[in-house]
Amino acid sequence: MCGIVGILLKTDTLRPSLGQLATPMLQCMGTRGPDSAGLAVFHNPLDEPRRRYSLRAQQPAFDWQRWQNSWPDADLGRLDIQDTHANLISSYPVAQIHELLKLVSADVRLLATGRAIRVFKDEGHPTEISRRCAFPDLEGTHAVGHTRMATESVVSPEHAHPFTAGEDFCLVHNGSLSNPYSVRRKLERRGIVFETDNDTEAGCRFLQWRMREGDSLEEAIHHSFSELDGFFTFLMATADKLVLVRDGFSCKPAVVAETDEYVAVGSEFRSLAHLPGIADANVFEPFPEQIYSWNV
Amino acid sequence: MERVTHLDLANLTIREVNQFLHHELDASQTAQVDIQNPDGKHSIAAGMDVDVTVNILGHAGYFVAGMNKQATVTIHGNVGWSVAENIMSGTVRVTGHASQCTAASGHGGLVVIEGNASSRCGISMKGCDIVVRGDVGHFAGFMAQAGRLVVCGDAGPHLGDSLYEAILYVRGNIASLGADAQQQEMTPDDIQALSELLAASGIEAEPHEFKKVASARRLYHWNATERQEY
Numbered sequence: 001m002c003g004i005v006g007i008l009l010k011t012d013t014l015r016p017s018l019g020q021l022a023t024p025m026l027q028c029m030g031t032r033g034p035d036s037a038g039l040a041v042f043h044n045p046l047d048e049p050r051r052r053y054s055l056r057a058q059q060p061a062f063d064w065q066r067w068q069n070s071w072p073d074a075d076l077g078r079l080d081i082q083d084t085h086a087n088l089i090s091s092y093p094v095a096q097i098h099e100l101l102k103l104v105s106a107d108v109r110l111l112a113t114g115r116a117i118r119v120f121k122d123e124g125h126p127t128e129i130s131r132r133c134a135f136p137d138l139e140g141t142h143a144v145g146h147t148r149m150a151t152e153s154v155v156s157p158e159h160a161h162p163f164t165a166g167e168d169f170c171l172v173h174n175g176s177l178s179n180p181y182s183v184r185r186k187l188e189r190r191g192i193v194f195e196t197d198n199d200t201e202a203g204c205r206f207l208q209w210r211m212r213e214g215d216s217l218e219e220a221i222h223h224s225f226s227e228l229d230g231f232f233t234f235l236m237a238t239a240d241k242l243v244l245v246r247d248g249f250s251c252k253p254a255v256v257a258e259t260d261e262y263v264a265v266g267s268e269f270r271s272l273a274h275l276p277g278i279a280d281a282n283v284f285e286p287f288p289e290q291i292y293s294w295n296v
Numbered sequence: 297m298e299r300v301t302h303l304d305l306a307n308l309t310i311r312e313v314n315q316f317l318h319h320e321l322d323a324s325q326t327a328q329v330d331i332q333n334p335d336g337k338h339s340i341a342a343g344m345d346v347d348v349t350v351n352i353l354g355h356a357g358y359f360v361a362g363m364n365k366q367a368t369v370t371i372h373g374n375v376g377w378s379v380a381e382n383i384m385s386g387t388v389r390v391t392g393h394a395s396q397c398t399a400a401s402g403h404g405g406l407v408v409i410e411g412n413a414s415s416r417c418g419i420s421m422k423g424c425d426i427v428v429r430g431d432v433g434h435f436a437g438f439m440a441q442a443g444r445l446v447v448c449g450d451a452g453p454h455l456g457d458s459l460y461e462a463i464l465y466v467r468g469n470i471a472s473l474g475a476d477a478q479q480q481e482m483t484p485d486d487i488q489a490l491s492e493l494l495a496a497s498g499i500e501a502e503p504h505e506f507k508k509v510a511s512a513r514r515l516y517h518w519n520a521t522e523r524q525e526y
Contacts, residue, residue, distance in 0.1 A: 250415055250434075253377065253395065269355050269376060270336030283355065283374055285395055285414050288434065 001149040002161075002174040003029025004254070006235045006265040007275075008142035008242040008294050014261055014276075019138030021275060023130050025264070026145040028271040030126040032174075033147030036160035037129045038121025040170040041140040042296075045115035045239050046089065051167075053077075053088040053097060054112040054119040055105075056157060060084060062107065070104050083132045085111075085120050094167070109158070114168030116239035121146075121160040141296045144237045146172035153198045163201050165208035168239040169217075173200040174267055175231035175252045183227065203228055207236070218291050221245050225289060235265055240296045250288040257281040263294045299326050306333040310340060317341055323348050334360075336376065341369050344386070358395075361388040364405060380407045383424050396433075399426050402443065408497040415452065418445040421462055427497035435474065437464045437509075446493050448501050456509050464509040465490055467501060478512040 005025040009015050018041060026039060046052065057064070064081045076097075077090030086108075090097055094113060101110050112119035118140075120133045126147045130136070146161035153159050162170035177183070180202035184194055187205055194201055206227060210220035217238060225248070233252040236243045244265055246254055257264045257272045259281045266272045269283065286292055301321075303313050313331060321329065328349045334340055338357035341350050344367035352360065355373035362381040371379070374392035383402040393411035400416070402424030409417075412430035416438055423442040431449035438454070440462030450468035457474020464477075465486070473479070482504070490503040 250396075255376075255395075268336060268357060269374065270338075270357055273335035273355070279354075284393065288415070 001032045001151075003032035003147040003267040003271065004145070004172045004174045004233060004235045004265070005029055005267070005271055006142070006144040006172075006237070006242055006244070008263050008296065009261065010263070011261055015141060016139045018140045018143055019134075019136045021262075021264075022138070022143045022145060023135040024274050025266055025271045026135065026147060027127045027130055028274075029145075029147040029267055032267055033149045034125050035150055035155045036121070036123045036148040036157070037126035037146060038119065038148075038160045038162050038172075039130075039133070039135055039138075039143060039145040040112065040117055040119045040162045040164070040172075040237060041138045041143045042116045042168075042237060042239060043118065043140045045168075048115075049093070050089060050091050051094055051097070051113055051115060052118055053090065053101070053110060054117070055086045055088060055101075056109050056111055056120075056122065057084045057086070058107045058109065058157075067105070067108060072100070072104075076100075082120075082134055084122065085133055087118055112162075112164040112170065113166075114239065116141075117164070117168045117170060117237075119162055119164060119170060121162065122157045123155055123160065141240075142237055142242050144170060144172050144235050144242070152176050153196065156196075158196050159198045161200060163198070163204040165205045166212065169204075169208055169211070169236070171200065171204040171207065171234055171236045173203060173235075174233045174254075175247070177203055177228055177230035177232065179229040199230070203232065203234065217241065217243055218293060221291050233267070242294045244286055244292040245290070246286055246288050248288045254286050255283065256286055256292065257283045300328045300330060301326050302330050302332065304332045305335065305337060305340070310337055313340065314342060317344055317346075317350070321346055321348065334371075334373070338376070341367070344369065347386075355392070364388055374411070379409075380405070380424075383407060393430070398428075399424050402426070406493075406496055408499070410499075412449065417447075418443070418462070418464075421445065425493055425496075427493055427499055429499050431468070434471075437462055437477075438474065440464070444489065444493060446490065446497075446506070448499060456511070458515060459509075459511040461511065463489075465506040466509065467506045470507070470509070473509065476512050476515040477509050480508045480510050482506065482508050 080087045161172040164170045177199040180199035183202040207220045334354045334356045336357045339359045342362035345365040347366040350369040352371045357376040361369040365384045368387045370389045378397040380388040380399045383405040385405040389408040394413040398413045398417040399407040409428045415433035417432040417436040419438045421440045421443045427446040434452040437456040441460040445464045447466045451470045453471040454474035456477030
């Protein structure tokens with residue numbers, strides 16, 4: 001089944017409340033996906049060359065301080081810790097940080113890289129993960145979240161959504177792809193590295209590969225209509241955009257609510273029912289294969 | 297004087313509301329039930345079997361007024377999947393838009409959508425009537441067996457795919473017809489039936505402007521041994 005949610009705030013006033021608006025959306029969709037959950041939030045982008053690196057420890061009571069002490073350079077960057085998750089802000093070159101994380105961090109996984117994105121995801125009930133990761137405290141411009149009911153690959157923190165690829169891009173998926181392995185083989189021949197056997201990862205890396213080749217996200221999605229086989233409602237975000245698309249059959253649900261203050265997306269309306277001004281919002285169901293894109 | 301019962305889903309569970317509607321509601325005492333704060337919850341007023349009016353004051357979720365018998369249910373807002381699924385009799389009215397599978401498998405009664413209905417509207421309907429003031433999405437009337445579907449706006453792709461004996465009337469544009477669906481002449485009987493349906497649903501439209509779509513009945517003689525063609 002799975003649940004997807006997303007919200008983009010159009011004005012500055014609500015941005016300190018992003019987490020408070022998004023958390024009940026995610027928790028409400030716990031009925032559609034009780035086995036794992038994740039949330040990506042986007043902040044105002046950092047100035048070059050600084051990046052945010054979203055990290056997750058593999059063990060529950062991980063000693064982040066000790067891990068930080070193992071860094072080869074104490075001035076690597078600033079580490080904000082939230083339970084099993086941490087956010088590293090560093091001015092080091094991206095490739096160098098990625099290499100370093102591989103060297104020192106068998107116990108720490110990199111979830112996302114970018115100037116704006118921050119990702120949390122784990123195994124467990126969405127309500128429990130929201131509490132542990134303090135989702136209500138998060139601020140930002142937009143967020144996408146996912147509650148997972150696994151149907152095609154194992155339940156693990158790595159298989160939870162959002163999936164990320166490249167910088168400042170993430171995707172959550174309700175549905176299932178039927179040709180993820182052929183997509184994957186095609187991409188692996190081009191040197192693209194996969195981290196899981198999850199179908200959504202294939203979709204995410206396909207879109208990011210198209211963008212790397214020069215497509216806009218919208219053009220990449222058009223390519224996906226002929227390349228990705230299966231059912232999907234995809235909700236994606238970049239540093240400045242929230243993008244929604246459903247496959248041609250649209251067996252997987254989505255509802256959009258838009259006001260002057262925000263645009264919100266959920267698998268079901270009840271995940272949006274608490275939002276301010278919802279009674280007067282323009283509430284609609286997105287059409288099949290139509291790309292909906294909203295800018296920050 | 298009619299007695300109105302107020303139920304608030306902010307304080308009651310769906311099960312409590314539906315148990316009241318199924319077992320405690322005395323139609324001789326109560327003519328109307330108003331349900332507040334539906335907030336997109338599922339299965340509200342499903343399984344009604346009493347001649348009362350139910351008003352749901354806001355957006356409802358999936359399966360609202362499913363299996364309805366006798367009752368007149370109005371949802372003052374949008375509805376999720378499968379509103380009035382398997383409706384047997386009575387009337388279900390949605391003042392906003394409806395998501396997928398409106399009145400799926402409906403046997404009888406009338407379902408009115410005052411906004412648009414999305415995909416698979418009237419899928420496998422078995423005798424109910426559906427009137428949509430706006431548009432319908434793809435695969436409307438898929439495998440519909442009996443009853444009438446009236447679309448005052450446009451119909452999406454694959455209208456009436458694998459249609460049996462249900463009749464579809466569309467006023468606007470038809471994106472495409474599904475397998476074995478064909479446009480047919482409107483007869484005086486069709487005009488009469490359509491006039492009655494529009495009057496019953498309270499939607500004003502000129503019956504002569506509608507097109508009729510019905511089964512070509514070629515799939516009835518589908519030949520599995522002849523290259524699986526019909």
